Each structure stands twice: as C-alpha cells, then as structure tokens.
Amino acid sequence: MSRLNAVVDTGAEHIRRWLGVLRDDLMTARVDPLPPSTWLRWLPHGVVWIVGVVLTIVGAVQLNDQGGLDLGYSMLLGVGQGCAAVLALRRPVPGLWLSLGATLAIAVLTRRMLMAGQIDGFAWPWTAWAIVAHLLVLLLVALRVPTRVSVEALVLTGLFTYALQGLWGAWNYTPTGQVTVALSAVVVVLGIALRGRREARVELGRQATLTAEERARRTLLEERSRIARELHDVVAHHMSVISIQAQVAPHLVRNPPDELKENLAGIRQNAVEALTELRRVLDVLRSEHPAPGERADAPQPTLDRLEALVENTRAAGLTVTTEVTGERRPLPPGVELSAYRIVQEALSNVLRHAPGATAHVTLAYGPRALRVEVVNTAPTREAPSSAGARHGLLGMRERAAMLGGTLTAGPWSGRGYRVEARLPVSASSATDPLPQDGTA
Numbered sequence: 001m002s003r004l005n006a007v008v009d010t011g012a013e014h015i016r017r018w019l020g021v022l023r024d025d026l027m028t029a030r031v032d033p034l035p036p037s038t039w040l041r042w043l044p045h046g047v048v049w050i051v052g053v054v055l056t057i058v059g060a061v062q063l064n065d066q067g068g069l070d071l072g073y074s075m076l077l078g079v080g081q082g083c084a085a086v087l088a089l090r091r092p093v094p095g096l097w098l099s100l101g102a103t104l105a106i107a108v109l110t111r112r113m114l115m116a117g118q119i120d121g122f123a124w125p126w127t128a129w130a131i132v133a134h135l136l137v138l139l140l141v142a143l144r145v146p147t148r149v150s151v152e153a154l155v156l157t158g159l160f161t162y163a164l165q166g167l168w169g170a171w172n173y174t175p176t177g178q179v180t181v182a183l184s185a186v187v188v189v190l191g192i193a194l195r196g197r198r199e200a201r202v203e204l205g206r207q208a209t210l211t212a213e214e215r216a217r218r219t220l221l222e223e224r225s226r227i228a229r230e231l232h233d234v235v236a237h238h239m240s241v242i243s244i245q246a247q248v249a250p251h252l253v254r255n256p257p258d259e260l261k262e263n264l265a266g267i268r269q270n271a272v273e274a275l276t277e278l279r280r281v282l283d284v285l286r287s288e289h290p291a292p293g294e295r296a297d298a299p300q301p302t303l304d305r306l307e308a309l310v311e312n313t314r315a316a317g318l319t320v321t322t323e324v325t326g327e328r329r330p331l332p333p334g335v336e337l338s339a340y341r342i343v344q345e346a347l348s349n350v351l352r353h354a355p356g357a358t359a360h361v362t363l364a365y366g367p368r369a370l371r372v373e374v375v376n377t378a379p380t381r382e383a384p385s386s387a388g389a390r391h392g393l394l395g396m397r398e399r400a401a402m403l404g405g406t407l408t409a410g411p412w413s414g415r416g417y418r419v420e421a422r423l424p425v426s427a428s429s430a431t432d433p434l435p436q437d438g439t440a
Contacts, residue, residue, distance in 0.1 A: 034140060048089055056082030138191065354417065357376045407421040
C-alpha cells in the first residue's frame with residue numbers, strides 16, 4: 001500500500017510540474033517581438049499589418065453574407081481575427097489565444113444558425129478566413145517561441161478543434177477541422193525550421209566573432225610575449241655585467257674597507273636575485289610562447305643583420321633599397337632590437353599589402369635619437385584578402401613607446417605608405433656593448 005501511495009505521489013508531482021510548465025508557456029503575455037528581416041528590414045511587418053486589415057474586411061463579409069450574422073457581430077469577429085495576427089507580431093502567445101477566442105465565438109454563433117436551419121453547408125468550426133488568420137498566428141508563434149511552446153500551441157489547436165467538431169458538433173455544415181489541423185502542423189514545422197535556421201546562423205556569426213577575437217587576442221599576446229622576452233634578455237645582460245663588476249671591484253682596490261665590501265656584496269646579491277627572477281620569467285615565456293621559426297636560445301637580431309634581412313626580403317620578390325645617414329655606431333641593445341623588428345614588420349606589411357611596390361629603408365643616426373623610416377610606392381596589383389587586424393602596427397608602436405619614442409604610420413605619396421619611428425638614444429647608453437646572444 002505504501003508503494004502504491006509513493007507511485008501516486010510521484011505521478012501527481014509529475015503532473016503538477018507538467019501543468020506548471022504549460023502555465024508558464026501558454027498563460028503569459030510576455031513581449032517577444034519579431035525582429036526586422038536581414039534583407040527586407042520592416043517589410044514583413046508591413047505585410048502582416050496589410051494581411052490583418054484584409055482578414056478583418058473579408059472575414060466580416062463572409063460572416064455577414066454566408067454565416068447570416070449581423071453586421072455588428074461580423075465586424076467585431078473580423079477585427080478579432082485581424083488583430084490576432086497583428087498582436088502575434090509582438091506578443092505571440094496572447095495572439096494565439098485571441099485567434100482561438102475569435103474562432104470559438106464564430107463557431108458558437110454560426111452553430112446556432114446551422115442548428116436553426118438558417119444557413120446550410122457553411123464551413124465550420126473554422127471558416128476559411130479564420131484558418132488563414134490562425135495559420136499566420138501559428139507561423140509567428142513558431143518563429144518567436146521555443147519549439148516546445150510551438151508544439152504545445154499545435155496540440156492546443158488540435159484539442160480545440162476536436163472539442164468543437166468531434167464532441168460538440170453541428171448540423172448541415174462543411175467540416176474544416178481535419179484540414180485546419182493538417183495545415184497547422186505544416187505551418188508549425190515550417191516555422192520551427194526557419195527559427196532553427198536563424199538561430200544556427202546567429203550562433204555561427206557569434207562563433208565567428210569569438211574566433212576572430214580569440215585570434216586577435218592570441219596575436220597580441222604573442223607579440224607582447226616576444227617583446228617581454230627580448231627586453232628581459234637585454235636587462236639580464238646588464239644585470240650579469242653588474243654582478244660581475246660588483247664581484248671584481250674589491251680586488252681592484254688595495255685593502256678595501258669592510259663597508260665597501262659589504263655594499264658591493266649587497267649589490268652583487270641583489271643583481272643575482274634579480275637575474276634569477278628574470279631567468280624564471282624568461283623560461284616561462286620561452287616555453288609557452290616561442291617565436292615561430294626561432295630557437296629559444298637564438299641570438300637576438302641587431303642592426304648588424306639588417307642587410308641579411310633586406311636580402312631575404314628581396315629574395316621574396318620585393319625591391320628594397322637602403323640608406324644610412326649620420327655616424328653609424330653601436331646603440332643600446334633595446335634600441336637595436338626594436339629598430340630591427342620595426343623594419344622587419346614594415347617590410348612584411350609591404351609584401352602582404354602592396355604587391356608590386358618598391359620599398360626604401362632609411363636609418364638616420366642622430367646624437368639623441370635613431371630615426372627609422374620605411375616607405376613604399378603604390379602597389380601595381382590588388383592585394384589578396386588578409387585576416388590581419390593591424391596588430392603589426394600595434395606591436396611597432398608598443399616597441400617605440402617602451403623606449404620613450406614615437407611611431408607614425410600612414411599614406412605617403414599617393415597610394416604609397418610610410419612608417420617612421422624615432423627611438424631615443426641616451427648619451428650614457430650609446431656606448432653600451434651589444435648582447436652576444438639571447439640568453440640570460
């Protein structure tokens with residue numbers, strides 16, 4: 001007995017839950033407007049309004065002429081049919097109930113005329129124009145609400161039709177219930193398919209946007225990681241020099257005082273600790289974000305390798321000329337590396353975006369700054385489509401900004417393009433030795 005009670009309680013709980021779902025789905029007046037079409041914009045909404053007006057007029061005429069109803073009742077019921085379609089544009093579920101309510105009123109009034117023999121052969125319980133109005137409402141419902149609610153609306157239409165035609169019935173009428181239910185099923189399936197297609201297209205667009213954003217974020221992170229690795233190489237080189245000099249300094253002074261020894265030991269200890277932290281960060285960067293085609297322990301390029309870069313670019317099909325002004329001299333490692341990378345990225349952009357153009361690279365050594373300029377002529381043919389997002393220019397600007405310099409890029413001489421960077425060179429660092437490799 002207790003098991004039977006448990007089964008009954010479980011069944012009652014499922015029924016209550018199911019009724020709650022139906023109440024939430026069908027007993028609601030929430031707004032769910034039909035969005036404008038992608039290509040036709042607001043044309044579908046205008047068509048529905050026109051159809052609603054037509055349904056109001058022809059429905060009223062049919063009820064008055066063929067259904068034998070008074071003109072006032074006919075107009076009121078016709079307005080109900082037309083308004084149901086228009087209401088479904090913004091509130092689909094209330095539009096469904098209005099359509100069923102108008103149909104029920106028409107069925108009740110025309111059944112009285114059929115039973116009294118005042119009309120004969122009238123389409124019942126759905127008139128022809130009531131079928132059209134309800135099909136339009138079902139289509140709008142299926143386009144806006146979840147599939148479950150669309151199926152519930154179809155089942156509700158079937159039960160409503162069965163209750164009128166199968167259980168209640170009338171005399172001397174033309175049955176339309178079977179045709180209405182069949183057409184309703186077709187319309188609901190069509191609406192569900194169109195809604196699924198639209199949702200799939202929206203989801204595909206969303207995924208494409210996320211993919212593009214992820215690609216852009218990854219490109220930006222890779223560029224920043226490479227810059228961070230190169231800067232750590234430069235800083236680690238100087239920290240190594242400081243550590244060695246602090247270790248050697250006491251041996252260069254006869255009988256150095258203990259205070260000097262302690263200060264130099266502290267300097268060396270701090271340099272060693274800083275160098276350890278730099279190596280740890282650099283190892284993480286190298287293991288997670290290695291530069292494509294480069295070994296982690298490869299020497300970092302300087303302006304001494306500029307000619308090799310130009311020769312490689314010429315081999316790729318780009319005509320490049322170079323010009324060096326001012327007194328060429330060793331520069332701080334960060335300046336040398338940033339200048340090389342800026343020229344490299346600028347020439348790569350010319351190859352990608354200006355096929356057939358020629359490029360000219362200028363290095364102008366000044367007493368306080370190095371000016372790097374890369375200009376190209378107009379392309380001779382259209383460039384292929386590229387998925388780039390201007391991250392090359394962003395990386396070049398970041399390089400210049402980290403050194404306290406500036407970078408400008410923009411059109412030059414018609415359809416050409418120019419990239420110009422000014423990288424400050426401090427007098428104290430102008431004679432610093434260049435790093436021999438990229439290791440710390």
